[in-house]
Amino acid sequence: MQRTKHARRLLAVVAGLWLPWLMAAPAQAAPADLIVRNGSIYTVQGKSTWAEAFAVRDGRYVAVGSNAEVGKLAGPRTRVIDLHGAMAMPGINDVHSHPLDGAYEDLYACNFPPFSTLEQVLARVADCAARAEPGDWVVGAAWSNTLMAEISTPAALAALDRASAGHPVLLRDESFHNRWANSEAMKRAGITAASVDPAGGIIVKDPASGQPTGLFKEFPAFLALERQVPPRTQARQLAAAQAAGATLNGVGITGVQDAFSSESTLRIWSQLDRGPGLPLHMVASLSTMPGADPAERSGLALADQREQYRGPNLRPDFAKVFxxxxxxxxxxxxxxxxxxxxxxxxxxxxxxxxxxxxxxxxxxxxxxxxxxxxxxxxxxxxxxxxxxxxxxxxxxxxxxxxxxxxxxxxxxxxxxxxxxxxxxxxxxxxxxxxxxxxxxxxxxxxxxxxxxxxxxxxxxxxxxxxxxxxxxxxxxxxxxxxxxxxxxxxxxxxxxxxxxxxxxxxxxxxDLATALRIYTLNSAQAMGLGKETGSIEVGKSADFIVLDKNLFKIPAAQVHTATVQQTFFRGRKVFPKD
The missing domain is CATH 3.20.20.140 (Metal-dependent hydrolases)
Known part of the structure; x- marks a missing residue:
């Protein structure tokens, strides 16, 4: 009996010494979902700007370091990607883009290179007008600002009218701030010699006749024209939004700030995000100007209702002022x-x-x-x-x-x-x-x-x-x-x-390191995403890309030839699609 009591006391003492330690000891880390190893991994920021490997669990980095260190998180279901020495780095964050417009123009507009001559622009308009259906507008881009004086003449307007074959035409410039319209478009918008410049815009007129030349400077000047263009259909808008995501992913972009988001644009991004899902971080800049649809909210009225559009990857967090x-x-x-x-x-x-x-x-x-x-x-x-x-x-x-x-x-x-x-x-x-x-x-x-x-x-x-x-x-x-x-x-x-x-x-x-930081972590910080993305660090979203060449081992004049082999967003491959 005495020995039993003594043994119990001894066990209690041992338990008192070891139980707190056992409770404090870390549990074995769960296996990673994905391990990327054997690469030249440029982290941008962290304990080291270069690593051999990293591990991802639930869409976030859980380890960054050597092959041996990261390999400890491998499990029977862990997917392993061997880079064979290739360069990987954080996904690009584009702080200023108009992705819906860009993709829509690629799919549906009458486009021409911004270095086109006036004769080439007119030829392209004629080609688009010949294929247009009755009643269609010819909407396209992008004429060079070097043509501004040349197109602001009655002769240029007459040439555009001949090329358009009776269709209304509205062409934007390379800066997005100016438009060139033909006579039919101005007629439908009610623009005449008596039209006055709106605040913040200029309707350019011929000094001799006083008639509009078809050149419009800044958004308020061509708003009446934009409101005459048939609205983009929902189906086309959604197709353009999906195409925009694919285009951005294809060049390594995993985060973007839409630099001008009308309420209709927000609706499209929100619908996509809550449906199949956006394949990148999207930060919206809410318009403070009246839109083509007078019923749409803008400015503070839109900002105060922005939460209805917030989604898993859509952050309507900025406003835009010109x-x-x-x-x-x-x-x-x-x-x-x-x-x-x-x-x-x-x-x-x-x-x-x-x-x-x-x-x-x-x-x-x-x-x-x-x-x-x-x-x-x-x-x-x-x-x-x-x-x-x-x-x-x-x-x-x-x-x-x-x-x-x-x-x-x-x-x-x-x-x-x-x-x-x-x-x-x-x-x-x-x-x-x-x-x-x-x-x-x-x-x-x-x-x-x-x-x-x-x-x-x-x-x-x-x-x-x-x-x-x-x-x-x-x-x-x-x-x-x-x-x-x-x-x-x-x-x-x-x-x-x-x-x-x-x-x-x-x-x-x-230098190259500064340039890469500007396009990754700096842009993420400017967009309000610095704690979420922009570098390969434990805890951040696993947004990364794999390149066909190491940017630090080629001449600077060859950087533009880099090709993105794979793009991952939240640990999931979004380019190329499996």
């Missing part, structure tokens, strides 16, 4: 005047769509709701206006506030560079004019070659500690969302295609 237009149309606001011309004289700076007081009130309302705003500002005058207004909002609502974006931030005064960081503002930059392009040539025609050459001070922004994020602006500027063109342009400041020679402000080039 401060100005584009330099080639002289609708961007500059601190120094444009080159003299007959229409504007010698001291024209351009004009913003808002006074500072108006902008402060609008921004403060969104900021108070916790909604960041993407502010379109291409001239250094409108960039300064944006920063001045945000500074006032910070005083009113407090720091840090919502992280607003200035898009495209093309031209920035030196004294305004550090203000981006001081005010917590992201610089949203687009690749269409990082290197010599037609838009750049058209800009030089408006402000002069010397000023036009000093565009996108990327290196200065990064040295100032600014969060610089990369986007495509697809389909504006370029007919593809391919990020590798922009990434190469950041490093070389040259046209990857070689079509336009020379380098554009080569002193502002950045």
């Amino acid at each position: 401060l100005d237009g584009v330099p080639p149309a002289r609708t961007a606001e500059f601190l120094q005047p444009y080159l003299p011309d007959a229409e504007h004289g010698a001291h024209f700076h351009g004009k913003s769509n808002y006074t500072q007081a108006q902008l402060v009130e609008l921004l403060a309302a969104f900021d108070k709701r916790g909604i960041p705003v993407k502010l379109h500002a291409t001239g250094d005058g409108s960039v300064r206006l944006a920063l001045d207004a945000i500074a006032e909002v910070r005083k009113r609502n407090g720091m840090p506030g919502a992280r607003h974006q200035i898009a495209h931030a093309s031209f920035i005064a030196d004294s305004d560079l550090p203000r981006f960081r001081q005010l917590g503002v992201s610089a949203d930059i687009s690749p269409m004019i990082w290197y010599p392009t037609g838009l750049g040539i058209a800009t030089a025609m408006a402000i002069g070659q010397e000023r036009a050459a000093h565009i996108f001070p990327i290196l200065d922004l990064t040295r100032a500690g600014v969060l610089v994020a990369g986007g495509s602006d697809w389909p504006a500027g370029q007919p593809t969302p391919n990020p590798w063109l922009g990434i190469e342009g950041l490093v070389t400041r040259r046209d990857p295609s070689g079509a336009i020679p020379g380098a554009l402000w080569p002193e502002q080039a950045v």
